[in-house]
Amino acid sequence: MKESLSYKKRISNTMLDFDRRARSRKQNRFSKGDPAQKFMFQVLFDQNMDWKLAWKNVELFETRIGTLNVKKIAKMPLGDIHRAMKGDKRKSDPDEWKALHRFPKKLSSWMKGTCKRLVKEYAGDPRHIWNNTKSARLIEERLKEFPGFGQKKASMLINILANDRGFRNIDRTEIDISVDSLVRRVFLRTGLADFDSKDDIIQVSRKLHPEFPGILDLPAWRIGQDYCSPTWPDCNKCPVGMICKKKKWRTRDTD
Numbered sequence: 001m002k003e004s005l006s007y008k009k010r011i012s013n014t015m016l017d018f019d020r021r022a023r024s025r026k027q028n029r030f031s032k033g034d035p036a037q038k039f040m041f042q043v044l045f046d047q048n049m050d051w052k053l054a055w056k057n058v059e060l061f062e063t064r065i066g067t068l069n070v071k072k073i074a075k076m077p078l079g080d081i082h083r084a085m086k087g088d089k090r091k092s093d094p095d096e097w098k099a100l101h102r103f104p105k106k107l108s109s110w111m112k113g114t115c116k117r118l119v120k121e122y123a124g125d126p127r128h129i130w131n132n133t134k135s136a137r138l139i140e141e142r143l144k145e146f147p148g149f150g151q152k153k154a155s156m157l158i159n160i161l162a163n164d165r166g167f168r169n170i171d172r173t174e175i176d177i178s179v180d181s182l183v184r185r186v187f188l189r190t191g192l193a194d195f196d197s198k199d200d201i202i203q204v205s206r207k208l209h210p211e212f213p214g215i216l217d218l219p220a221w222r223i224g225q226d227y228c229s230p231t232w233p234d235c236n237k238c239p240v241g242m243i244c245k246k247k248k249w250r251t252r253d254t255d
């Protein structure tokens, strides 16, 4: 059953209240001070693993290959990048030399491909992807030309730029929600999304918040991570628990 627009507005407003409270307690996700290329690699790593681990593993990667310099990585043999990525259990501290990703081979080639494209098109500096335009759509299109970047990572990076890294000039009407498994689960269970499709989640976010469709990204992501687990959602403590329709069956079989 489709939910009414007024119900969806109540849910989204409650989510935004929750987000404001979390922000006032300084629970931001991301370090604002990281250099641009490190930030871009963190987003690239953020797939099929907890985001904190993905963020931390970029630092371990840097320790292993000795640099995060885009031009150096672009020239580095793929085998060296792959060795650092997959780790080596024979090293004296196996914990320090664990694999940095579930798919080290794929990520190694994304990493090298990303650096090569950065050198060729953006003088080795990711800030040239976003600093010379206000258009979030254009930034998203540019990012989607990099290996490993689809809608989810591109809009996640843009949302972080606008929300956490102080990139104020960007046209927020063009920033979409980043649809990952957590956001999808919350949109389906609350009934914000009528259909289980990325497009529907993007469209309803645009309809609810045309001035900034991506504004629901962080609260939905937080609720998905901290309350709305695949099998044991904590509806009693959830910030939208009093009004949510709790349609848990919509994701149980597919999470």
Ligand code: SF4
Pocket: 186, 189, 190, 223, 227, 228, 229, 233, 234, 235, 238, 239, 240, 241, 242, 244, 245, 246, 247, 248
């Ligand atoms: S945890 Fe419960 S109340 Fe919260 S979004 Fe999920 S199903 Fe709804």
